[in-house]
Amino acid sequence: MRELRDLAAKLLSEGTVQVVIGWEDGPRGVRPAFVTDPAAARNLVFDERCTQNLVPYLSPRRAHVAKLGRPAVVVKGCDARAVAGLVRETQLKREDVVVIGVRCGGVVADPSSLEALSPATVADRCPGCTAREPHLADHVVGELPPPPPAESRRDARIAELEAMAPQARWTFWQEELGRCVRCHACREACPMCFCERCVADKTQPQWVESSPHPRGNFAWHVTRALHQAGRCIDCGECERACPVGIPLGLLNRKLAQVASEQFGHVPTDDPAVPSPVGAFKKDDPQEFIL
Amino acid sequence: MHATLDKESPFEPRLTAFVCNWCTYTGADLAGTSRLQMDANVRIVRLPCTGRIDPLFIIKAFERGADGVIVSGCHPADCHYTTGNYHARRRFAFFKELVEFLGLPEGRITFSWVSASEGQKWREIVNDATARVRALGPFASYPGTALPAFPATDPHPNSIATAKGAAR
Numbered sequence: 001m002r003e004l005r006d007l008a009a010k011l012l013s014e015g016t017v018q019v020v021i022g023w024e025d026g027p028r029g030v031r032p033a034f035v036t037d038p039a040a041a042r043n044l045v046f047d048e049r050c051t052q053n054l055v056p057y058l059s060p061r062r063a064h065v066a067k068l069g070r071p072a073v074v075v076k077g078c079d080a081r082a083v084a085g086l087v088r089e090t091q092l093k094r095e096d097v098v099v100i101g102v103r104c105g106g107v108v109a110d111p112s113s114l115e116a117l118s119p120a121t122v123a124d125r126c127p128g129c130t131a132r133e134p135h136l137a138d139h140v141v142g143e144l145p146p147p148p149p150a151e152s153r154r155d156a157r158i159a160e161l162e163a164m165a166p167q168a169r170w171t172f173w174q175e176e177l178g179r180c181v182r183c184h185a186c187r188e189a190c191p192m193c194f195c196e197r198c199v200a201d202k203t204q205p206q207w208v209e210s211s212p213h214p215r216g217n218f219a220w221h222v223t224r225a226l227h228q229a230g231r232c233i234d235c236g237e238c239e240r241a242c243p244v245g246i247p248l249g250l251l252n253r254k255l256a257q258v259a260s261e262q263f264g265h266v267p268t269d270d271p272a273v274p275s276p277v278g279a280f281k282k283d284d285p286q287e288f289i290l
Numbered sequence: 291m292h293a294t295l296d297k298e299s300p301f302e303p304r305l306t307a308f309v310c311n312w313c314t315y316t317g318a319d320l321a322g323t324s325r326l327q328m329d330a331n332v333r334i335v336r337l338p339c340t341g342r343i344d345p346l347f348i349i350k351a352f353e354r355g356a357d358g359v360i361v362s363g364c365h366p367a368d369c370h371y372t373t374g375n376y377h378a379r380r381r382f383a384f385f386k387e388l389v390e391f392l393g394l395p396e397g398r399i400t401f402s403w404v405s406a407s408e409g410q411k412w413r414e415i416v417n418d419a420t421a422r423v424r425a426l427g428p429f430a431s432y433p434g435t436a437l438p439a440f441p442a443t444d445p446h447p448n449s450i451a452t453a454k455g456a457a458r
Contacts, residue, residue, distance in 0.1 A: 170393025207346050219349045222388060226345055229384040251388065258387045263380065277384065280376035282366065288386050289379065290402040290415060
């Protein structure tokens with residue numbers, strides 16, 4: 001923690017960056033901090049409550065953050081993949097941001113619960129994590145903590161759903177998606193949803209109905225998941241931001257499985273690796289095409 | 291055409307086909323000029339390339355009352371624009387897995403490659419897809435769905451043209 005604070009203070013006082021985006025203690029767990037004063041760098045923290053991905057603040061949509069000046073951002077290994085995603089898709093120049101990586105031993109699913117990291121509270125994406133040490137970072141701080149606990153519950157849940165009859169699965173998802181209030185928090189929290197104008201906001205013609213209606217909800221969630229196919233960096237922010245608890249992580253994870261099984265793609269923090277949609281191989285699997 | 295639009299039949303599916311201009315549309319045209327008999331349940335939407343087919347088109351077709359969808363274009367290595375169908379193939383691989391995971395049964399959406407000379411294959415694709423969707427039943431009555439039919443009187447409720455027309 002001291003290493004992180006000293007580094008942030010140094011970057012700010014040297015003028016390398018004008019703002020350090022990190023986490024600080026707040027009244028309800030940790031919250032994002034935008035540190036512009038070297039003295040305030042002592043407030044920065046990193047522990048298992050730092051679930052939030054801070055990379056969305058680098059999106060070109062966030063003009064109010066860009067106004068603060070050249071940023072440094074504190075990232076976990078999974079968050080670093082979002083920086084790579086923005087660089088890969090030319091939303092961000094790598095040299096325009098200083099990336100401070102933190103070595104991570106897993107984070108809790110609900111940072112406001114104030115419970116310690118345990119197999120019951122760990123975030124779905126953490127078990128089996130292969131990105132605990134960020135490679136993309138300019139500076140990597142902290143000791144590598146022990147690996148996160150527990151087996152992944154998510155893959156088991158996907159297998160369980162896939163074993164169901166299609167109609168039962170449809171009913172399950174209609175109930176889940178039926179709760180959607182179309183607040184689009186999943187989109188706002190997502191580091192990879194950076195379009196200036198989202199297709200869901202278009203009205204001429206209206207591709208996705210904007211009212212919380214089963215028809216529009218289905219179209220929106222299919223669209224959101226597909227636009228993330230092969231691009232999702234699996235930070236879990238969409239699911240965490242969802243006010244009605246739709247298991248969006250299952251959809252993202254399912255498409256990540258397809259990307260991995262059919263196209264050999266795994267999320268990476270190497271910006272040079274192309275995402276599977278937008279690239280192709282001549283011998284891609286096509287058993288489903290008659 | 292074939293006597294499939296039978297008034298006595300309890301359910302005749304409506305299928306929307308999104309096809310590319312260069313191969314499948316021409317193939318379907320060949321099927322027509324060859325006087326091949328086939329099910330008359332398919333409405334064709336012609337697009338420049340399979341790469342132009344946004345998965346939202348397919349969702350929209352289902353929203354507006356289609357019971358099934360056919361997506362068809364040039365065989366790999368045959369694309370008029372060189373690589374459009376390769377890109378489409380990856381996109382539809384994701385799309386197919388996603389909608390099936392969401393519970394849409396296999397068979398409502400048919401993907402195929404039909405070249406300009408394959409009028410016969412187009413007939414088989416159309417007849418097979420229609421038979422599959424007929425067996426699955428109407429999409430609107432799919433259990434658990436709350437997808438009501440779109441109001442037929444006002445197909446474009448948000449369009450300016452309709453609003454002006456209503457004002458007049």
